Amino acid sequence: MVKRLSDMPEAEARHLQRLECPTYDDTPALAGKPLAGRRVAIISTAGLHKRGDRPFRPGDGSYRVIPAETAANELVMSHISVNFDRTGFQQDLNVVFPIDRLRELVADGEVGSMASVHYSFMGAFPPAAAEPHAQHLAGLLKADKVDAALLVPV
Amino acid sequence: MGALCHFLERQGIPTTGISLVREHTEIVRPPRALWVTFELGRPLGIPDDAPFQRRVTRAALDLLARTDGPLIADYPEHIDEPADFSGWACPINLAPSQVDSLEAEIDRLATWYDRAVAALGRTTVGVSGLDMPAAGKLVTEALNGHLPTAQALKEATDDLRAYYLEAASAFPDAGTPATRKKWFWDETKLAAALLALQPRLAASDDPQHKILANLTMIPASERHRLG
Numbered sequence: 001m002v003k004r005l006s007d008m009p010e011a012e013a014r015h016l017q018r019l020e021c022p023t024y025d026d027t028p029a030l031a032g033k034p035l036a037g038r039r040v041a042i043i044s045t046a047g048l049h050k051r052g053d054r055p056f057r058p059g060d061g062s063y064r065v066i067p068a069e070t071a072a073n074e075l076v077m078s079h080i081s082v083n084f085d086r087t088g089f090q091q092d093l094n095v096v097f098p099i100d101r102l103r104e105l106v107a108d109g110e111v112g113s114m115a116s117v118h119y120s121f122m123g124a125f126p127p128a129a130a131e132p133h134a135q136h137l138a139g140l141l142k143a144d145k146v147d148a149a150l151l152v153p154v
Numbered sequence: 155m156g157a158l159c160h161f162l163e164r165q166g167i168p169t170t171g172i173s174l175v176r177e178h179t180e181i182v183r184p185p186r187a188l189w190v191t192f193e194l195g196r197p198l199g200i201p202d203d204a205p206f207q208r209r210v211t212r213a214a215l216d217l218l219a220r221t222d223g224p225l226i227a228d229y230p231e232h233i234d235e236p237a238d239f240s241g242w243a244c245p246i247n248l249a250p251s252q253v254d255s256l257e258a259e260i261d262r263l264a265t266w267y268d269r270a271v272a273a274l275g276r277t278t279v280g281v282s283g284l285d286m287p288a289a290g291k292l293v294t295e296a297l298n299g300h301l302p303t304a305q306a307l308k309e310a311t312d313d314l315r316a317y318y319l320e321a322a323s324a325f326p327d328a329g330t331p332a333t334r335k336k337w338f339w340d341e342t343k344l345a346a347a348l349l350a351l352q353p354r355l356a357a358s359d360d361p362q363h364k365i366l367a368n369l370t371m372i373p374a375s376e377r378h379r380l381g
Contacts, residue, residue, distance in 0.1 A: 003191050005177050011374040012194075021181045027160045029185035029223035030168040035215055043162070045155050051280040055309055058365055073276035078309065082373045085195030087331035090278050090320050092201035101204065101211040111215065127157040134158050138165030148218050149162050150211070151171030151184075152197050153155035 015083055022127050033112070038148040041115035041141055042066075045123030046089070046096050046154035047079030056080060056122035061129025063137060066118045068099070079122050084154055096154055115146045123153055156182030170217045172197045172210070173226065185223035188214040191232050199233055206231070259343045260290045260314070263321040270324035279316045282309035289314050293347050301355070304362035308370060314344055339376050348372060349379055 005013040032038065047056045049064035055078035056064075066075065072093040077086065088095040099118065105111040119137060121130060141149065156179055159169040163185050173179040173187040174194055190210065192199045198207040213229055253259045264286070271277045282289055289310035292302055301307070315338070322334040329337075339345045348371055355367035372380065 005175065009375055011377060015374040016175055016178070019178070021178050022157065023181055024157070024160045024183065026183060026224055027163045027185050029221045029225075030163060030166070031221050032168045032218060035218060038218065040215065043158060045158065052283075055281050055305075057305060058362070058370070071276075076278050076281045078281045078312065080308070080370045082312075082370060083194070083375070085193050085331065086278070086316065087319055087323070087334065088193075088196040088201045090316060090323070091274065093276075094204070094207050095196050095198045095201040098198050098207055098211045101198070101208045104204070104208060105212065105215070110212065121158065123155060130158065131161050134161035135165055138162050138167050141162070141167050147168060148215070149159075149167050149169045150214060151155050151159055151162075151169055153172060153174050154195055154197060 012083055020126060032147055035111055036109060037112045039113045039115060039146050040102060040111055040148045040150055041146045042097060042099060042102060042118040043149050043151045044097050044120040046120060047077050047122035048075050048097060048120035050074050051076050059126060059129060060122055061125040062133050063119045063121045066120060068114055068116050080124050115144050117144060156184035159184030168218055170214050172214055179226055183224040186217040186220060187226045188217060188229050189226050190229045256290050256294055256343045256347055257287060260286050263318060266321035266324045267317055270320040273324060277320060279313050282313045284310055286317050296351055297347055301358060304366045308366055311348060318342060318344060352380055
């Protein structure tokens with residue numbers, strides 16, 4: 001069980017400690033509807049995309065589009081990092097991108113609805129490179145009536 | 155991950171997220187984060203365990219009701235380390251001395267890869283657009299001094315790695331993900347090729363080759379194998 005960086009193998013912990021981690025002024029957490037009335041989009045930072053889409057590259061702060069109906073077999077991962085496990089993703093997409101779990105929560109009425117489109121960034125981006133893309137993405141989410149984003153790292 | 159939460163929430167989209175590295179989240183301070191103690195690469199915890207994944211998903215979504223952020227909630231479930239099969243050995247005779255080339259190794263794994271795809275119903279191979287013999291040829295050519303672009307080599311080697319590990323998951327005695335990764339780095343010609351390529355890429359004048367050599371080809375946990 002990994003609890004803290006100090007519990008990780010030294011080489012991996014050193015690598016993680018070197019990653020750029022900016023601080024931000026606090027962002028007020030917005031109020032909203034109960035979960036059963038929300039429309040939720042998944043925003044992954046696992047470098048996922050449809051096979052044939054443009055792979056991610058070092059420094060890439062852009063996102064790829066994953067329509068909700070995308071079959072699991074269409075999704076590949078081009079995250080530049082080799083310092084995390086990929087066998088879980090190879091075995092089960094949902095351990096990285098919980099699209100079927102979200103679909104079940106909607107079917108059971110626990111979540112209002114699911115976005116028609118989900119998105120993936122590649123988490124090794126310099127934050128400044130991702131910010132304009134994220135601002136654009138916020139507009140797309142609003143156009144899809146999304147009022148909650150579930151961010152899933154890798 | 156946390157930076158995106160700031161960017162989206164400031165644009166009016168309420169966010170919640172999973173945190174795999176608490177130290178990072180404590181610095182970035184996104185509005186809401188659910189900290190989990192799972193292995194990197196497995197933010198939902200356990201493959202093929204839908205109830206577990208659903209509990210994690212629901213716990214992250216439940217944080218949306220809170221407006222007292224920035225907050226980090228600790229997820230209460232943990233996962234034990236998988237059993238250590240240190241005596242595990244690949245039951246297929248793929249030791250580097252048993253095949254005379256990378257191409258032969260790739261070819262020998264094809265039937266196991268096909269079985270894995272049949273069992274899993276999918277594959278994660280396919281970033282590079284190359285078939286595996288062509289990806290192997292790119293690596294061999296690189297070893298022979300014809301370095302392709304860093305991006306082409308990265309995509310080909312990531313595809314090959316996925317191909318090897320998916321194939322190994324279909325071996326009759328497949329062990330655990332950890333033992334399969336150990337097999338990959340201990341025994342395969344592909345891993346030997348990646349380790350042999352690293353110093354050549356590091357010595358290249360192309361800064362993208364240097365990034366590949368120093369960051370994005372050999373995992374931090376395996377760099378001790380470099381000479």
